[in-house]
Amino acid sequence: MDPLRHVKPEVRRLRAYTLAAREAPIRINQNENPWDLPEAVKRRVLDKALVRPWARYPDFDPRELTEALARFSGWSAEGTLAGNGSNELIEALLMVTVGPGTRVVIPEPTFTLYALLTEILGGEALRVPLTKELRYDTRALVEARRQSDAAVTIVCSPNNPTGTVLSRHDLERLCRAGDGIVVLDEAYHEFGGETAVPLLDKHPNLVVLRTFSKARALAGLRVGYLLAAPDLVREVNKARLPYNLNFFTQTAAFAVLEEIEALDEMVRRIVEERERLLARLGDMPGVRAWPSKANFILLELLEASPRAVFESLYRRGVLVRDVSAYPMLSRCIRVSVGTPEENEAFLHALGTALGEAGLDLGADTGRA
Numbered sequence: 001m002d003p004l005r006h007v008k009p010e011v012r013r014l015r016a017y018t019l020a021a022r023e024a025p026i027r028i029n030q031n032e033n034p035w036d037l038p039e040a041v042k043r044r045v046l047d048k049a050l051v052r053p054w055a056r057y058p059d060f061d062p063r064e065l066t067e068a069l070a071r072f073s074g075w076s077a078e079g080t081l082a083g084n085g086s087n088e089l090i091e092a093l094l095m096v097t098v099g100p101g102t103r104v105v106i107p108e109p110t111f112t113l114y115a116l117l118t119e120i121l122g123g124e125a126l127r128v129p130l131t132k133e134l135r136y137d138t139r140a141l142v143e144a145r146r147q148s149d150a151a152v153t154i155v156c157s158p159n160n161p162t163g164t165v166l167s168r169h170d171l172e173r174l175c176r177a178g179d180g181i182v183v184l185d186e187a188y189h190e191f192g193g194e195t196a197v198p199l200l201d202k203h204p205n206l207v208v209l210r211t212f213s214k215a216r217a218l219a220g221l222r223v224g225y226l227l228a229a230p231d232l233v234r235e236v237n238k239a240r241l242p243y244n245l246n247f248f249t250q251t252a253a254f255a256v257l258e259e260i261e262a263l264d265e266m267v268r269r270i271v272e273e274r275e276r277l278l279a280r281l282g283d284m285p286g287v288r289a290w291p292s293k294a295n296f297i298l299l300e301l302l303e304a305s306p307r308a309v310f311e312s313l314y315r316r317g318v319l320v321r322d323v324s325a326y327p328m329l330s331r332c333i334r335v336s337v338g339t340p341e342e343n344e345a346f347l348h349a350l351g352t353a354l355g356e357a358g359l360d361l362g363a364d365t366g367r368a
């Protein structure tokens with residue numbers, strides 16, 4: 001008996017996308033909004049859910065929510081698809097485009113799910129490194145697209161985990177380099193203030209992905225959406241599972257749209273905090289904070305080991321993301337911007353951790 005022999009070899013070779021289950025009083029490891037939705041809003045959602053029969057399916061296709069998301073984004077409802085988190089829509093898009101041997105251009109380092117899903121589907125992820133300054137190498141991306149006749153190119157802007165942004169000009173260059181689909185993952189766009197939605201009209205091969213998990217404080221309920229030309233959306237929709245958005249989530253998504261001004265205010269505060277954190281980290285010896293247009297900062301540790309700093313912060317109640325296994329980031333951790341109190345606690349813990357981890361590193365390498 002060897003049932004595993006029936007699992008695709010490309011899947012057997014892969015490592016799962018996982019996140020160690022750790023708890024801490026200060027969790028700045030998942031780029032969430034540190035402030036929750038107001039309790040009154042949550043109660044409104046609960047009340048609506050209570051009167052609705054739970055034994056009945058939600059909408060087969062969340063039409064009303066899709067229309068509301070389209071109006072909110074300034075794009076057509078036929079060109080909008082709502083998903084159970086934007087992850088689901090990345091998967092649906094790749095399912096309808098990628099088969100054995102299909103090429104997908106992906107810059108690196110970036111969000112690891114793109115390459116993972118591509119490879120599960122039998123496609124080939126063509127990885128294009130960022131420049132040494134962690135910028136997008138647009139010329140290399142255009143070249144890779146052209147040479148490989150790539151079906152899809154996926155760029156995240158601002159990029160997770162580097163905070164790198166792709167300019168509008170460079171995005172248009174990518175869109176014009178062949179008819180392959182260009183996916184722009186805008187999971188963090190609210191913190192940078194730029195969006196590619198106005199370009200959708202001009203580029204029928206452009207797909208914009210967005211989420212309510214970051215700026216919109218709804219990671220726990222899973223809402224994402226995809227914006228593209230209606231023809232393309234009709235095809236992606238074929239891979240969307242029926243009833244993908246449960247009624248609770250749909251109700252919460254409407255509540256978020258009603259609360260958008262309060263959420264925009266949270267975004268302003270997060271951006272302010274990011275700039276304050278960047279300035280403070282800029283004065284700290286032993287670290288280099290990379291500029292960021294997102295709600296997180298990539299921190300390069302110039303002397304201490306990322307793992308040791310991660311553990312030392314954890315012992316002080318601060319959970320960050322160790323990204324040192326990512327290509328080019330072997331000296332890095334990533335920290336999400338929290339509330340002002342959380343950020344202060346983090347800065348304080350980091351000061352101590354750097355000293356402690358520096359000594360650990362010395363011990364690891366046999367130096368004093």
Ligand code: PMP
Binds near residue numbers: 086223
């Ligand atoms: N895209 C990027 C770049 C992300 O960082 C994440 C979450 N870490 C997602 C998409 C997934 O978001 P969602 O919660 O909408 O599935």
